[in-house]
Each structure stands twice: as C-alpha cells, then as structure tokens.
Amino acid sequence: MLHIDVDQIAAWLAATDISELELRGPTSSVRLRKDSAGVVTIGDARPPAGPAGMTVTAPTVGIFLHRHPLHDTPLAPTGARVIAGQPLGLLQIGILLLPVPAPAPGIVAGMWAPHGAIVGFGTGLVELHPVAEQA
Amino acid sequence: MIEILSDSALTTVQDLGRTGALNWGVGISGAMDPLALAAGNLLLGNDAGDAAVEVQVFPFQVRFDDDCAFALTGADCAATLDDQKLLPWWSGKAAAGQILRLGLPTGSTWRGSRAYLCLAGGVDVPVVLGSRSTQMRGAFGGHEGRALRKGDRLRAGAPGAGLGMTGFGVVPPALAMPSDRDSLPAIRVLPAAEHARYTPASRTEFWTAAWKITPQSDRYGYRLAGPTLEPMAPIELRSHGIVPGVIQVPPGGQPIVQMRDAQPSGGYPKIGTVIEADLWRLGQAPIGSRFRFVECTWNEALAAREQTDQWLAELQRLARLHRLRQGAH
Numbered sequence: 001m002l003h004i005d006v007d008q009i010a011a012w013l014a015a016t017d018i019s020e021l022e023l024r025g026p027t028s029s030v031r032l033r034k035d036s037a038g039v040v041t042i043g044d045a046r047p048p049a050g051p052a053g054m055t056v057t058a059p060t061v062g063i064f065l066h067r068h069p070l071h072d073t074p075l076a077p078t079g080a081r082v083i084a085g086q087p088l089g090l091l092q093i094g095i096l097l098l099p100v101p102a103p104a105p106g107i108v109a110g111m112w113a114p115h116g117a118i119v120g121f122g123t124g125l126v127e128l129h130p131v132a133e134q135a
Numbered sequence: 136m137i138e139i140l141s142d143s144a145l146t147t148v149q150d151l152g153r154t155g156a157l158n159w160g161v162g163i164s165g166a167m168d169p170l171a172l173a174a175g176n177l178l179l180g181n182d183a184g185d186a187a188v189e190v191q192v193f194p195f196q197v198r199f200d201d202d203c204a205f206a207l208t209g210a211d212c213a214a215t216l217d218d219q220k221l222l223p224w225w226s227g228k229a230a231a232g233q234i235l236r237l238g239l240p241t242g243s244t245w246r247g248s249r250a251y252l253c254l255a256g257g258v259d260v261p262v263v264l265g266s267r268s269t270q271m272r273g274a275f276g277g278h279e280g281r282a283l284r285k286g287d288r289l290r291a292g293a294p295g296a297g298l299g300m301t302g303f304g305v306v307p308p309a310l311a312m313p314s315d316r317d318s319l320p321a322i323r324v325l326p327a328a329e330h331a332r333y334t335p336a337s338r339t340e341f342w343t344a345a346w347k348i349t350p351q352s353d354r355y356g357y358r359l360a361g362p363t364l365e366p367m368a369p370i371e372l373r374s375h376g377i378v379p380g381v382i383q384v385p386p387g388g389q390p391i392v393q394m395r396d397a398q399p400s401g402g403y404p405k406i407g408t409v410i411e412a413d414l415w416r417l418g419q420a421p422i423g424s425r426f427r428f429v430e431c432t433w434n435e436a437l438a439a440r441e442q443t444d445q446w447l448a449e450l451q452r453l454a455r456l457h458r459l460r461q462g463a464h
Contacts, residue, residue, distance in 0.1 A: 068222050069310050070211050070244050087222070095311055095446070096453040097224075097304040 006030060010040040022122060053109060056100060056126040058119045062091035064100070066115040074115075076108045076126070088126045091119070106130040136200035136294075137254065139287045140234070143192040145353075148258050148277035148289070149395075150186040153266035157399045163379055164268035164276065165395050167191075167249050167354060167418030170308050170443060171209035171224075175253035177451045178206040178226040178305065180297050180458055185257025186267035186277075188289070190250045191354075195237040197252070199229040203294040204255040204301050209419065210240035210247030225304035240421070245309040247419035256292025271354070271396055300458040305450055312442060314416060316427045319345055323413045323431040323439060324382065329370055329404035333384075337364045341406060345425040346390070352422055354396040363388035364406060374402040380409035382428075392417060412439035 013021055013032050021032045034040050058064065066074040066089050076088040087099035088108065109127040113119050139146070151172065152165025166172035166189055173183035188197075193212060199205075204226065207214055211223035215236045221227055229235065237250055260267050260278050269277025278287060314321045330338065340362040351358040364384050377383070381393045383403035392409060393401075394417070409417060410431060420426055431439070 069306050070223055070242055072243055092306065094453050095306045095449055096457060097222075097306060098457065099302060 006032070006042060010042070013040050020120065022120060054104065054106065054128045054130055055112065055124040056088060056103060056128055058091060058100070058113075058121060058123045058125055060091060060093065060098070061120050062093045062098070062118075064113045064115070064117050064119045064123075064125055065090040065092055065097075066111060068097070076102075078108050078110050080108045081131070082106060082108060082128070088128070100125055102128060104128070104130045105132070136288050136290055137197045137203070137235075137252075138200060139283045139285055139289075140196040140198055141192075141194065142285045143190070143195055144282050144284075145192050146188060146190050146195065146283045147269040147271070148186050148260050148267060148283070149189045149269060150257075150267045151184040152395065153264055153268050153270065153276065156264045157376065157378070159264075160399055161264060161270065162272060162397055162399050163395060164266070164270050166251065166268075167395055168209050168247070168251065168415040169418075170415045170447070171247075171249070171251045171419075172253070173447055174224065174305055174308070174450055175206035175208040175226075175251050176257065177447065177454050178208075178224075178301075178303070179204055179253055179255050180300065180454070181253065181255070181257050181292075183447060183451070185253070185292070186260060187254070187258055188252040188283070190237060190252065191248065193237055193239045193250075195250075196234055198234045199231060200288070201231050201291075201294045202228065202298060203291050204228050204297045205235070206253040206301075207235075207237075207250060208253070208305075208307075209250040211242050211245075212237035212240055212250050214238070214250075222304055224307050226301040228298045228301045245307060246421060247309075248421040249419060254289075254291035255294055255296045255298075259290040259292045272398065297458065300461045303454075303457055305454075308443070308446060309416070309419070311446060314413065314429075316429050320416060320420060320424075320426040321429040322417055322426050323410045323436065324407040324428045325410060325431060325433065325436055327381065327405035327407045329366070329372075329384075330406050332366050332368070332370055332404065333406060334365050334367050337362070337366075337388075340364070341390075342428055342430055345427060347425050348420055348422050350422050354394055356394050356397055357392040357417065357420075359390050359392065361389070364390060366404065370404040372402050372404060374400045377401045377405070378408075380411065380414055381405050382407045382409065394418065410436040410439055412436065412443050415443075 106128040112124040206226040274280040344361040
C-alpha cells in the first residue's frame with residue numbers, strides 16, 4: 001500500500017495548473033486527475049486490463065503516435081498480430097521518435113491513448129493480448 | 136563492409152561537399168539533401184559530415200558483410216532488412232549477411248527522391264581535397280571517382296560501434312520545417328545580379344509561376360519548365376564563378392537551377408539564387424513535380440540557415456542523450 005494522504009495531495013493539486021498526477025509504489029499506484037472545473041478525481045493509475053491482457057505503458061514522457069508522421073496507416077492496428085519488439089506506436093520527444101515495442105508476441109486489442117496524445121511515464125498506451133510465438 | 140547488389144548507375148558516395156576548391160575549378164559535389172545526410176549521421180553518433188551512400192535510382196539493395204549500425208534517411212522507400220520493415224528516418228542494426236532493400240519512394244505527406252544510407256563511423260573512402268564526395272566530372276573522390284556498381288564493396292568507418300544504440304528516428308525536416316506557397320512547395324530565392332534586367336512581366340512570372348522540374352534534371356542541374364523569361368535587352372556575359380543554387384536563364388528563357396555537381400563557372404545571366412538552407416528541398420523534389428520560387432532577403436536567408444543549423448543541433452543533442460540512455464541499460 002501507498003501510505004499517503006490522498007485528500008491532502010488532491011487539495012494541493014487543485015491549487016496548481018497540473019491536470020494529472022500519478023504516484024507509484026512497489027505494490028500499488030494512484031492517479032489523480034483534475035477536470036476543467038478543477039475537481040480532482042482519484043482512479044487507478046493503469047487502465048483496467050482485459051482477462052489475459054497486457055497494458056503496454058509509456059517508457060517516458062512524450063507525444064504518443066499511432067503511425068509514423070510520414071505514414072497514413074497505423075503501425076499496429078487493432079487486431080494486428082505482432083512479434084516481440086515490433087513497434088506498436090511511437091513516442092515523439094521534441095523531434096526525436098522512439099518506438100514503443102511490443103514486450104511479447106500478441107494481438108493488438110486496442111489503444112488506450114489517442115494518436116497525438118501527450119502521455120507521461122507509465123501511461124497505458126496499448127492493450128496487447130499475448131499469444132504464444134509461432135513456431 | 137557492405138556489398139552493392141544493384142546495378143544503379145547514379146548511386147554515389149557523398150558527404151557535405153568539397154567546399155574550398157572552387158578556385159581550382161573543382162565543383163562542390165556533396166549530398167543533394169545535406170540535411171538528410173547529416174541527420175542520418177547524427178542518429179548514429181557520427182560526425183554530421185561523414186560520408187554516406189546517396190541512392191537516387193530504385194529499387195536498390197545492399198548486403199551487410201559484418202554486423203553494422205546504419206541509418207536510412209531522405210526519401211521514404213518502404214525499406215526492409217531481410218523481411219523486417221524499417222521506418223523512414225530511422226537507425227537500425229544489421230547482422231552479417233542481412234540484405235537491405237529500398238523500394239520506390241512513396242509518401243502522401245511528403246515524397247522525396249533521394250535516400251541516404253549512413254553507416255557507423257561513416258563510409259570509409261579516401262579524403263580528396265578535403266572531402267569524400269564523388270566528383271563525377273573530375274572522376275575522383277567517393278568510391279574510385281565514379282558511381283557505384285554491382286559488386287562494389289564499401290567499408291564502414293566503425294562497423295561494430297553503437298550496435299546497441301539504434302532503433303530510433305527523427306521527424307523528417309520537411310514536416311518539422313515545412314515551406315509552402317499557394318499549395319506548392321516554396322523554394323526561397325535571393326534575386327541575383329541580372330534580375331533587374333528582365334521585363335517586369337517576366338519578373339512577376341518568375342515569382343508566381345508553378346515551375347515544373349523536367350526530366351532533363353540531375354545532380355548537375357534542374358532544367359525547369361514554365362513561362363518564358365525575357366530580358367529587356369539581350370544579355371551577354373563573360374563566364375564567371377557560379378555555385379549550387381544559382382538560377383541561370385539560357386537564351387530559350389527556361390531557367391536552370393545549378394545543383395551539387397554544377398561546374399564552377401558559367402556565362403548565362405542569373406535571375407536568382409536558391410538559398411543554401413533550401414537546396415535540400417529542391418534536392419528532394421521529384422522530377423515532374425512543381426514548386427514556386429519565393430523572394431527572400433539576405434537576412435531571411437541567414438535566418439533560414441540558422442533554423443536548419445538549430446534543427447541539426449537539437450537532433451544531435453537529443454540523439455546523444457537517447458544513445459547515452461540506451462548505452463546505460
């Protein structure tokens with residue numbers, strides 16, 4: 001458990017222009033989100049995963065891209081079968097583009113973050129249903 | 136080592152060019168898209184001006200004889216390494232025996248016409264008069280002073296370096312620094328010495344027309360098709376020094392833009408000069424495409440060069456940081 005005073009942090013957050021705050025401990029994590037009216041809500045840091053799902057999270061802060069800026073088609077559309085290491089999307093940091101690789105072979109179940117979304121460290125990006133690697 | 140597997144008469148080794156030898160009558164040569172060449176090198180941690188392979192005829196294939204880090208920039212050629220798809224403007228690592236294939240340039244957002252294959256440590260060919268660029272007219276520099284042929288083998292300066300620091304890319308400069316005018320690519324131009332000697336109508340047309348790049352266009356120069364440019368009186372000049380970017384108007388009135396392999400002197404009147412910072416845009420413009428000339432001032436030309444320098448400096452900074460992070464893991 002995280003031993004923190006969430007109410008106190010929520011009050012601090014309400015007084016800032018920060019819209020989202022995530023705290024993560026070894027066993028649990030919490031995310032505070034502030035809406036446009038300044039109301040802070042408390043939720044799970046990670047989006048809920050499907051039965052056998054695996055949420056691929058952002059390794060760093062950046063802009064999440066579903067497709068390369070020169071391309072019209074997504075790198076890993078929903079339903080696509082991917083191999084381990086294959087890019088599921090890209091993170092743009094300034095002018096640099098970093099891949100968001102599939103941690104395991106699987107089928108892309110959906111995108112948590114929209115194309116062009118600014119994401120933080122640990123933000124859920126892609127839902128992957130792992131499957132055994134084909135022989 | 137890489138071995139060229141394609142017969143493609145126009146593929147050459149280029150760096151940023153042989154500046155400083157014009158006084159001996161030696162042209163500049165160098166990459167038609169110097170930004171792409173520099174960007175590929177910076178992704179690999181090379182010096183921005185290291186030599187690379189400029190590919191302008193597709194498809195094109197090479198085989199890696201050693202494990203080697205590489206970067207592919209410029210035209211998006213739907214490249215593959217064996218059966219693995221590669222992203223454009225991206226670094227990768229090849230294992231010995233793997234084959235890199237470049238297909239035809241594609242793209243709806245931006246379509247280039249020249250691709251650059253950079254290798255870890257740069258393509259290792261001898262430096263001649265301060266540059267590794269192929270000087271076609273003089274038949275020196277680059278690989279044996281000529282275009283690459285099937286079976287040619289090129290050495291990477293540091294094939295084993297940075298193998299674990301690849302797999303990332305950069306937003307292409309055409310997207311990061313767009314330049315358009317009335318829905319066509321805009322190429323910025325400084326009026327040149329004979330500009331004022333053309334009729335007012337021709338001057339207006341020069342700045343407003345959609346100029347088409349004809350098939351008679353190559354690394355030496357781009358012959359354009361558009362309205363006929365008429366001088367107010369015939370202009371006769373002695374031959375004088377010219378540089379890449381100079382827009383000459385031969386007697387037919389259809390301009391020619393001097394490109395990287397331009398000879399260092401000429402006698403046609405000059406209506407303008409493409410600014411240094413925009414030569415890469417023209418270098419990537421496909422044959423048959425149209426663009427506009429946009430008048431710019433000396434200060435705007437310097438500001439544009441500053442912008443491209445800053446883009447490269449930012450890429451160098453971010454790529455270095457990212458490679459350090461990768462190296463630490």
